[in-house]
Amino acid sequence: MKLNVDGKSHEVDVEDDMPLLWVLRDELGITGVKYGCGIAQCGACTVHVDGVAVRSCQLAAGDVDGDITTIAGLGSPDALHAVQAAWVEHQVAQCGYCQSGQIMQAASFLDLNTAPTDDQIDEAMSGNLCRCGTYPRIRAAVKTAAAKLQGA
Template structure:
């Protein structure tokens, strides 16, 4: 049994310690907002926060997680998450929406570090978050608005 703190609640997960955190969150805990994209940590769809830092949950073994996990289901409870979600809605960022949980999690971590990121900071924070619909200009505008 592995004890996790997910979205402020402690939960016990009966899983192999090598199971990716993504599958523990989706299949055991029942939080399906975090998406599977590539399975190798390259697309960003599976991004969650561990102690406020964005991580790729598809390649992170659940047994190695010792910090507090925040998923897209609870990011709106943080100040940065509220700002990012409001900007996403105001600027109608979402097209198909599949990548957006990972995009929002990466953007919220960036905004939490500083409210007015430069283009270079946005590029660095969002690199590796792939959007098949190519809504990158709207994503950048929403980050600047947040």
């Protein structure tokens, strides 16, 4: 089957029910997308399909119906997305393992809701688990990113 990932087209030969997560990680070598729980509990595998966040551990390859963006397609160290820049500014990460998913979730959220309230930030971001406990900085970074995106 054909998958469009981060602007590149890939032909992959996988079972229809292989989760997109494992197509990306093991077939395409895109490892910014993380395996955490496999059951939509942690959000570490979050990617975008046509710009909307999706837990890639839940999406079977055969059900992909749009263009996929991973953390690598969102921005790069040389060209940061506003959300990534806010994550750097607030030095959010500790171990960093959940942060790809957090950032993808936040980017999708701020795309849908450009002026979120504090309560809405808490609603949008509570599906992403962070075992190190970087939540205070995630909150702050989402606010900074929202302000920056609004100004943009």
